[in-house]
Amino acid sequence: MQVSLRERKKARTRASLREHALRLFREQGYQATTVEQIAAAAELSPSTFFRYFPTKEDVVLQDDMDTRMLEAFARQPRDLGPIAAVRAAMREAWASFTRDEWAQFRESARLARDVPEVRARSLNEYARLINVIGRAIADREGRPADDLRVRVVAGAIIGAMMAVFMPEHLDEGVGPDPDSVGPESLVRVDQALALLEEGLPL
Secondary structure: OOOOHHHHHHHHHHHHHHHHHHHHHHHHOOOOOOHHHHHHHOOOOHHHHHHHOOOHHHHHHOOOHHHHHHHHHHOOOOOOOHHHHHHHHHHHHHHOOOHHHHHHHHHHHHHHHHOHHHHHHHHHHHHHHHHHHHHHHHHHHOOOOOOHHHHHHHHHHHHHHHHHHOOOOOOOOOOOOHHHOOHHHHHHHHHHHHHHHHHOOO
16 A cells, blocks of 8 residues: 555654654653643644644554554455454564664553553543554454444454553553563564454454
8 A cells, every 4th residue: 555645744743743742751751741842842833733643642642553553454465354464464563663663662651651641541542443443344344333243353452452561460540561562572462362363253
């Protein structure tokens, strides 16, 4: 799938906003950093920021992982089942991330764990990802996006990833474990999805 010049420009803008936001959060703290400061650092207006990220929390939570995975998902052979296609797409997408990008993911995970506002917003992000993956599976299988089986499979995929990235012992208020975020975690995610593939055929 050929990515248009417009889409590439949008992706660069999103990446720039995230990069400047994470830098400012490191330098002066999450609460002390404003959307106006992030936009100014990226040489953009606050209104442009909000076209890319609905809230300040979303600049932490919404990265390129799902975008690249969905692009790879669309390229998978049609004879693969949906979960097998997700597994293959995830391997392809994760192989494309650089060391610096993985460092950003870990930094985002630390903020999601340590900042109450970001942690609370994470629930919305999980719901968004279930919808995004559900639509992709529905399109692939020729089913409506609200098909119950599609929704359950999409929710199970996100649940499997949460099982890998969340700490083993969950206390109230604990978010994702930053130390579990990295290319090496692909093995565990793939194992989790393999379990779904064995017991949750679509």
